[in-house]
Amino acid sequence: MVLAAALALVAALAQEFADPREEARRQKQLLLETAGILPTELIVEEGRDLFYRRGPSGKTMEACDFGLGPGVLEGAAARLPRYFLDTNRVEDLDSRILTCMTRVQGFRPEQVRRSEVVALAFYIASYSTGKPIQVRLLFPQERELYALGERLFYARSGARDMGCATCHVTYVGRRAGVLPYADVLGKDKSWTNWPAYRYSNDQAWTMQDRIRACYTVIGHPGPELYSLPILALQLFMAYHANGVVVEEWPAFVR
Template structure:
Protein backbone atom coordinates (compact mmCIF):
# COMPACT_ATOMS: atom_id res chain seq x y z
CA UNK A 1 0.00 0.00 0.00
CA UNK A 2 2.85 2.40 0.89
CA UNK A 3 4.52 1.62 -2.43
CA UNK A 4 1.34 2.48 -4.31
CA UNK A 5 1.03 5.79 -2.46
CA UNK A 6 4.64 6.66 -3.24
CA UNK A 7 4.17 5.90 -6.94
CA UNK A 8 0.97 7.92 -7.16
CA UNK A 9 2.63 10.73 -5.24
CA UNK A 10 5.51 10.85 -7.69
CA UNK A 11 3.11 11.08 -10.62
CA UNK A 12 1.06 13.83 -9.00
CA UNK A 13 4.18 15.77 -8.05
CA UNK A 14 5.49 15.62 -11.60
CA UNK A 15 2.17 16.79 -13.01
CA UNK A 16 2.02 19.63 -10.51
CA UNK A 17 5.53 20.67 -11.47
CA UNK A 18 4.53 20.93 -15.12
CA UNK A 19 1.16 22.55 -14.50
CA UNK A 20 2.62 25.02 -12.03
CA UNK A 21 5.70 25.83 -14.09
CA UNK A 22 6.31 28.98 -16.03
CA UNK A 23 4.75 29.26 -19.46
CA UNK A 24 6.83 30.62 -22.31
CA UNK A 25 5.41 30.33 -25.77
CA UNK A 26 7.60 29.63 -28.80
CA UNK A 27 9.42 32.63 -30.23
CA UNK A 28 8.79 34.27 -33.60
CA UNK A 29 12.33 34.03 -34.97
CA UNK A 30 12.97 32.86 -38.54
CA UNK A 31 15.17 29.85 -39.28
CA UNK A 32 17.31 30.62 -42.31
CA UNK A 33 20.22 28.40 -43.33
CA UNK A 34 22.56 29.52 -46.10
CA UNK A 35 19.89 31.93 -47.30
CA UNK A 36 17.12 29.32 -47.38
CA UNK A 37 14.16 29.95 -45.09
CA UNK A 38 13.01 26.75 -43.39
CA UNK A 39 9.28 26.36 -42.72
CA UNK A 40 9.08 26.09 -38.94
CA UNK A 41 5.50 27.28 -38.45
CA UNK A 42 2.82 25.93 -40.76
CA UNK A 43 -0.93 25.42 -40.79
CA UNK A 44 -1.87 21.99 -39.50
CA UNK A 45 -3.72 19.66 -41.81
CA UNK A 46 -7.34 18.81 -41.06
CA UNK A 47 -7.71 16.26 -38.29
CA UNK A 48 -4.37 16.99 -36.63
CA UNK A 49 -4.93 16.92 -32.85
CA UNK A 50 -2.23 19.53 -32.21
CA UNK A 51 -4.45 22.41 -33.29
CA UNK A 52 -4.23 25.07 -35.96
CA UNK A 53 -0.46 25.62 -36.15
CA UNK A 54 2.49 23.25 -36.19
CA UNK A 55 5.61 24.69 -34.58
CA UNK A 56 9.10 23.27 -34.87
CA UNK A 57 11.05 22.48 -31.72
CA UNK A 58 13.62 25.03 -32.93
CA UNK A 59 11.33 27.82 -31.68
CA UNK A 60 11.48 26.47 -28.11
CA UNK A 61 15.28 26.60 -27.82
CA UNK A 62 17.36 29.49 -26.54
CA UNK A 63 19.08 31.94 -28.89
CA UNK A 64 22.48 30.29 -28.56
CA UNK A 65 21.17 26.84 -29.49
CA UNK A 66 19.12 28.27 -32.36
CA UNK A 67 22.19 30.04 -33.76
CA UNK A 68 24.14 26.77 -33.97
CA UNK A 69 21.58 25.40 -36.43
CA UNK A 70 21.55 28.54 -38.58
CA UNK A 71 25.09 28.06 -39.85
CA UNK A 72 26.36 24.72 -41.16
CA UNK A 73 29.90 25.72 -40.19
CA UNK A 74 28.82 26.13 -36.55
CA UNK A 75 26.41 23.17 -36.52
CA UNK A 76 28.28 20.38 -34.68
CA UNK A 77 26.23 17.74 -36.53
CA UNK A 78 28.01 18.53 -39.78
CA UNK A 79 31.04 16.56 -38.67
CA UNK A 80 28.73 13.56 -39.11
CA UNK A 81 27.44 14.82 -42.46
CA UNK A 82 31.01 15.01 -43.74
CA UNK A 83 31.70 11.48 -42.50
CA UNK A 84 28.47 10.33 -44.13
CA UNK A 85 29.59 11.69 -47.48
CA UNK A 86 32.86 9.77 -47.17
CA UNK A 87 30.99 6.57 -46.30
CA UNK A 88 28.58 7.11 -49.20
CA UNK A 89 31.52 6.95 -51.58
CA UNK A 90 33.39 4.10 -49.84
CA UNK A 91 33.19 0.54 -51.17
CA UNK A 92 31.88 -1.93 -48.58
CA UNK A 93 31.27 -5.66 -48.24
CA UNK A 94 31.85 -8.57 -50.57
CA UNK A 95 30.33 -6.71 -53.51
CA UNK A 96 33.04 -4.08 -53.37
CA UNK A 97 30.44 -1.43 -54.12
CA UNK A 98 29.72 1.92 -52.53
CA UNK A 99 26.33 3.55 -52.07
CA UNK A 100 27.28 5.92 -54.88
CA UNK A 101 27.88 3.05 -57.30
CA UNK A 102 24.14 2.29 -57.29
CA UNK A 103 22.59 5.61 -56.28
CA UNK A 104 24.99 8.11 -57.82
CA UNK A 105 25.01 11.66 -56.51
CA UNK A 106 23.12 11.72 -53.21
CA UNK A 107 22.20 15.39 -53.67
CA UNK A 108 19.93 14.21 -56.47
CA UNK A 109 19.03 10.57 -55.77
CA UNK A 110 18.29 11.02 -52.05
CA UNK A 111 16.44 14.32 -52.32
CA UNK A 112 13.03 14.02 -50.67
CA UNK A 113 13.63 10.58 -49.16
CA UNK A 114 13.88 11.72 -45.55
CA UNK A 115 10.67 13.73 -45.90
CA UNK A 116 8.72 10.52 -46.60
CA UNK A 117 10.09 8.38 -43.79
CA UNK A 118 9.08 5.90 -42.53
CA UNK A 119 7.83 4.07 -45.61
CA UNK A 120 6.35 0.62 -46.18
CA UNK A 121 8.74 -2.26 -46.83
CA UNK A 122 7.41 -5.25 -48.72
CA UNK A 123 10.48 -7.19 -47.60
CA UNK A 124 9.96 -6.49 -43.91
CA UNK A 125 6.15 -6.30 -44.10
CA UNK A 126 6.29 -3.25 -41.87
CA UNK A 127 7.24 0.42 -42.05
CA UNK A 128 10.97 1.09 -42.15
CA UNK A 129 12.83 4.23 -41.23
CA UNK A 130 16.12 5.27 -42.82
CA UNK A 131 18.12 3.07 -40.48
CA UNK A 132 16.33 -0.09 -41.65
CA UNK A 133 16.64 0.90 -45.30
CA UNK A 134 20.36 1.59 -44.92
CA UNK A 135 20.99 -1.77 -43.28
CA UNK A 136 18.86 -3.64 -45.83
CA UNK A 137 20.81 -2.06 -48.66
CA UNK A 138 24.11 -2.97 -47.01
CA UNK A 139 23.08 -6.60 -46.62
CA UNK A 140 21.25 -7.01 -49.93
CA UNK A 141 23.45 -5.04 -52.28
CA UNK A 142 26.83 -4.51 -50.67
CA UNK A 143 26.91 -7.89 -48.93
CA UNK A 144 28.13 -6.05 -45.87
CA UNK A 145 27.29 -6.39 -42.18
CA UNK A 146 24.59 -4.39 -40.43
CA UNK A 147 25.46 -1.16 -38.71
CA UNK A 148 24.40 -0.67 -35.11
CA UNK A 149 21.46 1.72 -34.81
CA UNK A 150 23.27 4.59 -33.11
CA UNK A 151 26.78 3.84 -34.31
CA UNK A 152 28.74 6.76 -35.70
CA UNK A 153 28.62 5.20 -39.16
CA UNK A 154 24.84 4.77 -39.14
CA UNK A 155 24.25 8.25 -37.76
CA UNK A 156 26.63 9.72 -40.33
CA UNK A 157 24.91 8.04 -43.28
CA UNK A 158 21.51 8.96 -41.87
CA UNK A 159 22.54 12.60 -41.48
CA UNK A 160 24.08 12.79 -44.96
CA UNK A 161 20.99 11.29 -46.60
CA UNK A 162 18.62 13.38 -44.49
CA UNK A 163 20.26 16.73 -45.21
CA UNK A 164 19.49 16.23 -48.91
CA UNK A 165 15.82 16.77 -47.99
CA UNK A 166 16.37 19.81 -45.79
CA UNK A 167 13.75 22.45 -46.49
CA UNK A 168 11.31 19.98 -48.03
CA UNK A 169 7.95 19.41 -46.29
CA UNK A 170 7.37 16.24 -44.30
CA UNK A 171 4.80 14.14 -46.18
CA UNK A 172 4.27 10.57 -44.98
CA UNK A 173 1.93 7.94 -46.36
CA UNK A 174 -0.47 6.25 -43.92
CA UNK A 175 -2.61 4.42 -46.46
CA UNK A 176 -2.97 0.69 -47.07
CA UNK A 177 -1.06 -1.51 -44.60
CA UNK A 178 0.46 1.57 -42.97
CA UNK A 179 -2.91 2.59 -41.53
CA UNK A 180 -2.82 -0.13 -38.87
CA UNK A 181 0.68 0.97 -37.85
CA UNK A 182 -0.50 4.59 -37.70
CA UNK A 183 -3.37 3.58 -35.41
CA UNK A 184 -0.98 1.61 -33.19
CA UNK A 185 1.30 4.63 -32.99
CA UNK A 186 -1.62 6.84 -32.05
CA UNK A 187 -2.66 4.41 -29.32
CA UNK A 188 0.86 4.31 -27.88
CA UNK A 189 1.16 8.11 -28.06
CA UNK A 190 -1.80 8.53 -25.72
CA UNK A 191 -1.00 5.59 -23.42
CA UNK A 192 0.21 6.61 -19.97
CA UNK A 193 3.21 4.65 -18.71
CA UNK A 194 5.58 4.42 -15.80
CA UNK A 195 5.52 5.59 -12.22
CA UNK A 196 4.91 9.16 -13.37
CA UNK A 197 1.85 8.09 -15.37
CA UNK A 198 2.79 10.19 -18.40
CA UNK A 199 1.92 9.73 -22.06
CA UNK A 200 3.68 11.42 -24.98
CA UNK A 201 0.64 13.68 -25.18
CA UNK A 202 1.04 14.75 -21.54
CA UNK A 203 4.07 16.85 -22.39
CA UNK A 204 3.57 17.63 -26.05
CA UNK A 205 -0.16 18.45 -26.03
CA UNK A 206 -1.37 19.09 -22.49
CA UNK A 207 1.65 21.08 -21.28
CA UNK A 208 3.19 22.28 -24.50
CA UNK A 209 4.94 25.61 -23.95
CA UNK A 210 5.53 25.02 -20.24
CA UNK A 211 8.74 24.08 -18.48
CA UNK A 212 9.46 20.69 -16.96
CA UNK A 213 12.47 21.53 -14.85
CA UNK A 214 14.76 23.25 -17.39
CA UNK A 215 13.13 21.66 -20.45
CA UNK A 216 10.86 23.91 -22.51
CA UNK A 217 8.21 21.47 -23.73
CA UNK A 218 7.62 21.59 -27.48
CA UNK A 219 5.03 19.97 -29.73
CA UNK A 220 7.39 17.01 -30.06
CA UNK A 221 8.01 16.97 -33.82
CA UNK A 222 10.55 14.67 -35.45
CA UNK A 223 11.53 16.70 -38.53
CA UNK A 224 14.99 17.45 -37.14
CA UNK A 225 16.21 13.88 -36.62
CA UNK A 226 18.85 12.69 -36.55
CA UNK A 227 19.86 15.66 -34.44
CA UNK A 228 22.74 16.91 -32.34
CA UNK A 229 21.70 17.19 -28.72
CA UNK A 230 23.89 19.28 -26.44
CA UNK A 231 23.02 16.97 -23.54
CA UNK A 232 24.39 14.03 -25.53
CA UNK A 233 27.38 15.93 -26.91
CA UNK A 234 26.75 14.09 -30.15
CA UNK A 235 24.28 13.10 -32.83
CA UNK A 236 21.44 10.75 -31.93
CA UNK A 237 18.55 8.92 -33.58
CA UNK A 238 14.84 9.44 -33.03
CA UNK A 239 14.56 6.02 -31.40
CA UNK A 240 17.23 6.98 -28.89
CA UNK A 241 15.22 10.08 -27.98
CA UNK A 242 11.97 8.14 -27.72
CA UNK A 243 13.65 5.57 -25.49
CA UNK A 244 14.85 8.38 -23.23
CA UNK A 245 11.34 9.85 -23.07
CA UNK A 246 9.88 6.54 -21.89
CA UNK A 247 12.65 6.16 -19.33
CA UNK A 248 11.82 9.64 -18.02
CA UNK A 249 8.36 8.39 -17.09
CA UNK A 250 10.08 5.69 -14.98
CA UNK A 251 8.87 2.97 -17.35
CA UNK A 252 10.67 0.14 -19.10
CA UNK A 253 11.49 1.52 -22.57
CA UNK A 254 10.73 -0.24 -25.82
CA UNK A 255 13.87 -1.54 -27.54
CA UNK A 256 15.41 0.53 -30.34
CA UNK A 257 14.06 -0.65 -33.72
CA UNK A 258 11.05 -2.25 -32.03
CA UNK A 259 7.64 -2.29 -33.67
CA UNK A 260 6.36 0.01 -30.92
CA UNK A 261 8.91 2.75 -31.59
CA UNK A 262 8.46 2.38 -35.34
CA UNK A 263 4.69 2.84 -34.95
CA UNK A 264 5.24 5.94 -32.83
CA UNK A 265 7.74 7.23 -35.41
CA UNK A 266 5.12 6.94 -38.15
CA UNK A 267 2.37 8.57 -36.09
CA UNK A 268 4.51 11.49 -34.93
CA UNK A 269 5.82 12.09 -38.45
CA UNK A 270 2.18 12.31 -39.59
CA UNK A 271 1.48 14.90 -36.88
CA UNK A 272 4.29 17.06 -38.26
CA UNK A 273 3.31 16.98 -41.94
CA UNK A 274 4.05 20.27 -43.64
CA UNK A 275 6.98 21.28 -41.46
CA UNK A 276 10.27 21.36 -43.29
CA UNK A 277 12.91 18.70 -42.74
CA UNK A 278 15.59 20.33 -40.58
CA UNK A 279 17.94 17.40 -40.17
CA UNK A 280 20.45 17.47 -38.75
CA UNK A 281 18.95 19.88 -36.22
CA UNK A 282 20.45 21.09 -32.95
CA UNK A 283 18.62 20.86 -29.64
CA UNK A 284 19.57 21.28 -25.99
Protein backbone atom coordinates in the same frame (compact mmCIF):
# COMPACT_ATOMS: atom_id res chain seq x y z
CA MET B 1 23.58 38.08 1.06
CA VAL B 2 19.82 37.61 0.73
CA LEU B 3 19.76 39.85 -2.36
CA ALA B 4 22.58 37.87 -3.98
CA ALA B 5 20.73 34.60 -3.34
CA ALA B 6 17.53 36.06 -4.78
CA LEU B 7 19.33 37.26 -7.90
CA ALA B 8 20.92 33.86 -8.36
CA LEU B 9 17.49 32.22 -8.08
CA VAL B 10 16.01 34.60 -10.64
CA ALA B 11 18.88 33.87 -13.03
CA ALA B 12 18.43 30.13 -12.60
CA LEU B 13 14.70 30.36 -13.21
CA ALA B 14 15.24 32.52 -16.26
CA GLN B 15 17.58 29.89 -17.68
CA GLU B 16 15.12 27.10 -16.89
CA PHE B 17 12.21 28.81 -18.59
CA ALA B 18 14.18 30.15 -21.55
CA ASP B 19 12.72 29.35 -24.95
CA PRO B 20 14.66 26.21 -25.99
CA ARG B 21 14.61 27.29 -29.64
CA GLU B 22 16.12 30.68 -28.86
CA GLU B 23 18.72 29.15 -26.58
CA ALA B 24 19.68 26.64 -29.29
CA ARG B 25 20.12 29.48 -31.78
CA ARG B 26 22.31 31.35 -29.29
CA GLN B 27 24.48 28.30 -28.60
CA LYS B 28 24.76 27.59 -32.32
CA GLN B 29 25.98 31.11 -33.02
CA LEU B 30 28.50 30.94 -30.17
CA LEU B 31 29.87 27.67 -31.52
CA LEU B 32 30.19 29.08 -35.02
CA GLU B 33 32.03 32.13 -33.70
CA THR B 34 34.47 30.08 -31.62
CA ALA B 35 34.98 26.93 -33.71
CA GLY B 36 33.95 28.10 -37.16
CA ILE B 37 32.06 24.88 -37.84
CA LEU B 38 29.14 22.96 -36.34
CA PRO B 39 29.24 19.33 -35.16
CA THR B 40 26.33 18.65 -37.52
CA GLU B 41 28.52 19.56 -40.49
CA LEU B 42 31.26 17.20 -39.36
CA ILE B 43 28.82 14.33 -38.88
CA VAL B 44 27.24 14.94 -42.28
CA GLU B 45 30.69 14.71 -43.86
CA GLU B 46 31.32 11.46 -41.99
CA GLY B 47 28.00 10.17 -43.33
CA ARG B 48 28.98 11.18 -46.86
CA ASP B 49 32.17 9.09 -46.61
CA LEU B 50 30.18 6.12 -45.34
CA PHE B 51 27.59 6.52 -48.10
CA TYR B 52 30.25 6.11 -50.79
CA ARG B 53 32.18 3.37 -48.94
CA ARG B 54 31.99 -0.04 -50.58
CA GLY B 55 30.67 -2.90 -48.50
CA PRO B 56 31.63 -6.60 -48.67
CA SER B 57 29.35 -6.96 -51.70
CA GLY B 58 31.35 -4.29 -53.51
CA LYS B 59 28.39 -1.89 -53.54
CA THR B 60 28.05 1.59 -52.07
CA MET B 61 24.80 2.90 -50.66
CA GLU B 62 24.10 4.46 -54.04
CA ALA B 63 22.54 1.08 -54.83
CA CYS B 64 20.05 1.54 -51.98
CA ASP B 65 16.46 2.64 -52.53
CA PHE B 66 15.15 5.01 -49.85
CA GLY B 67 11.75 5.22 -51.48
CA LEU B 68 12.39 7.29 -54.59
CA GLY B 69 14.70 4.94 -56.47
CA PRO B 70 18.28 3.70 -55.99
CA GLY B 71 20.61 6.49 -54.97
CA VAL B 72 17.91 9.21 -54.97
CA LEU B 73 18.20 11.19 -51.73
CA GLU B 74 16.49 14.52 -52.55
CA GLY B 75 13.43 14.64 -50.29
CA ALA B 76 13.57 10.91 -49.49
CA ALA B 77 13.93 11.24 -45.70
CA ALA B 78 10.91 13.58 -45.55
CA ARG B 79 8.76 10.70 -46.87
CA LEU B 80 9.72 8.23 -44.18
CA PRO B 81 8.56 6.06 -42.45
CA ARG B 82 6.93 4.12 -45.31
CA TYR B 83 6.25 0.59 -46.48
CA PHE B 84 8.91 -1.10 -48.62
CA LEU B 85 8.04 -4.00 -50.89
CA ASP B 86 11.50 -5.56 -50.75
CA THR B 87 11.34 -6.09 -46.98
CA ASN B 88 7.54 -6.31 -46.66
CA ARG B 89 7.56 -3.94 -43.72
CA VAL B 90 7.42 -0.28 -42.74
CA GLU B 91 10.85 1.29 -42.23
CA ASP B 92 12.09 4.65 -41.00
CA LEU B 93 15.40 6.18 -42.03
CA ASP B 94 17.44 4.29 -39.43
CA SER B 95 15.98 0.89 -40.17
CA ARG B 96 16.20 1.46 -43.93
CA ILE B 97 19.90 2.28 -43.55
CA LEU B 98 20.34 -0.94 -41.59
CA THR B 99 18.52 -2.86 -44.33
CA CYS B 100 20.74 -1.33 -47.02
CA MET B 101 23.97 -1.98 -45.14
CA THR B 102 23.11 -5.65 -44.58
CA ARG B 103 21.08 -6.67 -47.64
CA VAL B 104 22.72 -4.50 -50.29
CA GLN B 105 26.24 -3.86 -49.01
CA GLY B 106 26.67 -7.24 -47.39
CA PHE B 107 27.64 -6.24 -43.87
CA ARG B 108 26.73 -8.68 -41.13
CA PRO B 109 24.33 -7.17 -38.54
CA GLU B 110 27.02 -7.31 -35.85
CA GLN B 111 29.33 -5.29 -38.09
CA VAL B 112 26.93 -2.34 -38.28
CA ARG B 113 27.84 0.29 -35.70
CA ARG B 114 25.15 2.59 -34.36
CA SER B 115 27.38 5.65 -34.85
CA GLU B 116 27.60 4.83 -38.56
CA VAL B 117 23.84 4.56 -38.90
CA VAL B 118 23.44 7.95 -37.21
CA ALA B 119 26.08 9.59 -39.43
CA LEU B 120 24.40 8.16 -42.54
CA ALA B 121 21.03 9.40 -41.28
CA PHE B 122 22.49 12.90 -40.88
CA TYR B 123 23.86 12.85 -44.43
CA ILE B 124 20.73 11.45 -46.09
CA ALA B 125 18.40 13.72 -44.10
CA SER B 126 20.42 16.77 -45.19
CA TYR B 127 18.92 16.28 -48.66
CA SER B 128 15.44 16.94 -47.26
CA THR B 129 16.12 20.39 -45.82
CA GLY B 130 13.50 22.72 -47.31
CA LYS B 131 11.23 19.82 -48.29
CA PRO B 132 7.74 19.20 -46.87
CA ILE B 133 6.98 16.14 -44.78
CA GLN B 134 4.98 13.72 -46.95
CA VAL B 135 4.06 10.53 -45.12
CA ARG B 136 1.14 8.47 -46.40
CA LEU B 137 -0.94 5.57 -45.16
CA LEU B 138 -1.44 3.74 -48.46
CA PHE B 139 -0.67 0.16 -47.44
CA PRO B 140 -2.43 -1.96 -44.78
CA GLN B 141 0.92 -2.33 -42.97
CA GLU B 142 1.20 1.46 -42.69
CA ARG B 143 -2.34 1.86 -41.39
CA GLU B 144 -1.87 -0.92 -38.83
CA LEU B 145 1.38 0.58 -37.60
CA TYR B 146 -0.18 4.05 -37.41
CA ALA B 147 -2.96 2.66 -35.19
CA LEU B 148 -0.36 1.09 -32.90
CA GLY B 149 1.58 4.35 -32.79
CA GLU B 150 -1.55 6.27 -31.80
CA ARG B 151 -2.25 3.85 -28.95
CA LEU B 152 1.34 4.03 -27.74
CA PHE B 153 1.40 7.81 -27.90
CA TYR B 154 -1.61 8.21 -25.61
CA ALA B 155 -0.90 5.21 -23.36
CA ARG B 156 0.21 5.84 -19.79
CA SER B 157 2.61 3.35 -18.23
CA GLY B 158 5.81 2.97 -16.26
CA ALA B 159 6.67 3.90 -12.70
CA ARG B 160 5.41 7.48 -13.19
CA ASP B 161 2.17 6.59 -15.01
CA MET B 162 3.07 8.83 -17.91
CA GLY B 163 3.11 8.66 -21.69
CA CYS B 164 4.14 10.72 -24.70
CA ALA B 165 0.94 12.76 -24.62
CA THR B 166 1.41 13.63 -20.95
CA CYS B 167 4.25 15.98 -21.83
CA HIS B 168 3.70 16.77 -25.47
CA VAL B 169 -0.04 17.43 -25.40
CA THR B 170 -1.22 17.93 -21.81
CA TYR B 171 1.69 20.10 -20.62
CA VAL B 172 2.40 22.06 -23.77
CA GLY B 173 2.49 25.73 -22.76
CA ARG B 174 2.35 24.82 -19.08
CA ARG B 175 5.84 23.45 -18.53
CA ALA B 176 9.18 24.92 -19.60
CA GLY B 177 10.87 23.31 -22.58
CA VAL B 178 7.95 21.06 -23.51
CA LEU B 179 7.19 21.20 -27.21
CA PRO B 180 4.26 19.63 -29.12
CA TYR B 181 5.49 16.40 -30.71
CA ALA B 182 2.24 15.26 -32.24
CA ASP B 183 -0.53 17.79 -31.80
CA VAL B 184 -3.36 16.04 -33.63
CA LEU B 185 -5.22 19.35 -33.89
CA GLY B 186 -2.54 20.96 -36.04
CA LYS B 187 0.79 20.61 -37.73
CA ASP B 188 3.70 19.43 -35.63
CA LYS B 189 6.86 21.38 -36.44
CA SER B 190 8.98 19.70 -33.79
CA TRP B 191 9.11 16.51 -35.87
CA THR B 192 11.61 18.37 -38.05
CA ASN B 193 14.02 18.63 -35.09
CA TRP B 194 15.37 15.13 -35.69
CA PRO B 195 17.97 13.95 -36.61
CA ALA B 196 19.87 16.51 -34.59
CA TYR B 197 22.97 17.32 -32.59
CA ARG B 198 22.20 17.94 -28.90
CA TYR B 199 24.65 20.48 -27.54
CA SER B 200 23.48 19.83 -23.96
CA ASN B 201 25.03 16.36 -23.95
CA ASP B 202 27.27 16.51 -27.03
CA GLN B 203 25.43 13.69 -28.79
CA ALA B 204 24.08 13.05 -32.28
CA TRP B 205 20.57 11.61 -32.15
CA THR B 206 17.96 10.45 -34.59
CA MET B 207 14.28 10.25 -33.68
CA GLN B 208 14.89 6.67 -32.53
CA ASP B 209 17.31 7.91 -29.87
CA ARG B 210 14.90 10.69 -28.86
CA ILE B 211 12.03 8.25 -28.36
CA ARG B 212 14.19 5.92 -26.27
CA ALA B 213 15.31 8.85 -24.11
CA CYS B 214 11.71 9.93 -23.59
CA TYR B 215 10.80 6.48 -22.28
CA THR B 216 13.64 6.76 -19.79
CA VAL B 217 12.27 10.11 -18.59
CA ILE B 218 8.84 8.62 -17.85
CA GLY B 219 10.39 5.71 -15.95
CA HIS B 220 9.66 3.07 -18.58
CA PRO B 221 12.15 0.67 -20.20
CA GLY B 222 13.06 2.05 -23.62
CA PRO B 223 12.13 0.06 -26.73
CA GLU B 224 14.99 -1.57 -28.60
CA LEU B 225 16.48 0.30 -31.52
CA TYR B 226 14.73 -0.49 -34.84
CA SER B 227 11.84 -2.10 -32.94
CA LEU B 228 8.13 -2.00 -33.84
CA PRO B 229 7.09 0.44 -31.06
CA ILE B 230 9.66 3.01 -32.21
CA LEU B 231 8.59 2.67 -35.85
CA ALA B 232 4.92 2.95 -34.87
CA LEU B 233 5.43 6.13 -32.84
CA GLN B 234 7.47 7.69 -35.64
CA LEU B 235 4.83 6.92 -38.24
CA PHE B 236 2.08 8.41 -36.07
CA MET B 237 4.02 11.60 -35.37
CA ALA B 238 5.32 12.01 -38.91
CA TYR B 239 1.85 11.62 -40.39
CA HIS B 240 0.61 14.51 -38.24
CA ALA B 241 3.51 16.63 -39.44
CA ASN B 242 2.48 16.28 -43.09
CA GLY B 243 2.93 19.53 -44.99
CA VAL B 244 5.42 20.99 -42.52
CA VAL B 245 8.58 22.12 -44.29
CA VAL B 246 11.84 20.84 -42.85
CA GLU B 247 13.74 23.94 -41.76
CA GLU B 248 17.09 22.26 -41.23
CA TRP B 249 18.24 18.63 -41.20
CA PRO B 250 20.20 17.75 -39.21
CA ALA B 251 19.09 20.26 -36.60
CA PHE B 252 20.97 21.83 -33.68
CA VAL B 253 18.97 21.47 -30.45
CA ARG B 254 19.25 21.51 -26.70
